[in-house]
Amino acid sequence: MxxxxxxxxxxxxxxxxxxxxxxxxxxxxxRLVLADRDAAALETAADALPDALAVPTDVTDASAVERLAEVAFDRFGTVDLLFNNAGIMATGLSWEIAPARWDASIAVNVGGVLNGIRAFVPRMLAKGAPARIVNTASVGGFGPSPLMAPYSATKFAVVALTEALKGELDMLEAPIAVSLLAPGPVRSAIFDDPFGGEIHPATQSFVDTLRGMIGQHGMDPQPFAEAVFDAIGRGEYWIVPQPEALDPMLEQRHRMIRDRAEPHFALG
Ligand code: NAI
Structure with a gap:
């Protein structure tokens, strides 16, 4: 492309x-239409780019995402690329994470992607022009982690949802391509508020370790994004800019399930 x-x-x-x-x-x-629930930061981001319109949007709100699609199709005539990328982290013991945080994880990480699909796919189909939808999951969508069950569960869901979407569009022979983006560690604000207000001591060291790992080994968003666009240019379904974060884990996981071995996790 x-x-x-x-x-x-x-x-x-x-x-x-x-x-x-x-x-x-x-x-x-x-040309860009940019969406985020943080209107002020979004405005700053759009202002710094040559042809970008900021449309403050909470992706958990289906009607807001409908409006986003309307604005984008009005502005461009058609949308060539949709990135369902918004996501949030949640950490803690599964049974202690506040119900509101669980709900928010599902609403943003899964519901947000679904709202994007619902609002954009029918419009893309009506246009009949080639387009691509890129859903951001995570390498964590292939291997669950303790102390972040809402994140693991929702990212597994994004992997499943995206593959199902690809199959459906193939069945219809629609000109809409699909990609699953699975980032490894990338320096960002995702761990800035991973507790949603609730901090459990058992979780703190886990989060500190993850933050340290991302700080040390994480990619910067800029080269990461360059790799993503290169992969889109090659028409790839699996976009995995950091295969070293996914492949050994996948192999180990496959072996574990094939051998019916128990999952085991130890901190540190
Ligand atoms: P980030 O926290 O820096 O950026 C996420 C953005 O999404 C923020 O601007 C936030 O305001 C926005 N957002 C959150 N909830 C929203 C909502 N309801 N509606 C609209 N916007 C909303 O985090 P990052 O790392 O850039 O995350 C982007 C995606 O990458 C997420 O889906 C995340 O799960 C995924 N990811 C990130 C990894 C990392 O190491 N940074 C690793 C694997 C996946």
């Missing part, structure tokens, strides 16, 4: 990976 003059909508575009994607898209001459 050549990118010059194409149009893209990116959710969660005010920070981290979404912001990196927006900056890289702009570099490649893509």
């Amino acid at each position: 050549g990118f010059e003059g194409k149009s893209a909508v990116i959710t969660g575009a005010a920070s981290g990976i979404g912001l990196g994607l927006a900056q890289e898209a702009a570099k490649r001459g893509i």
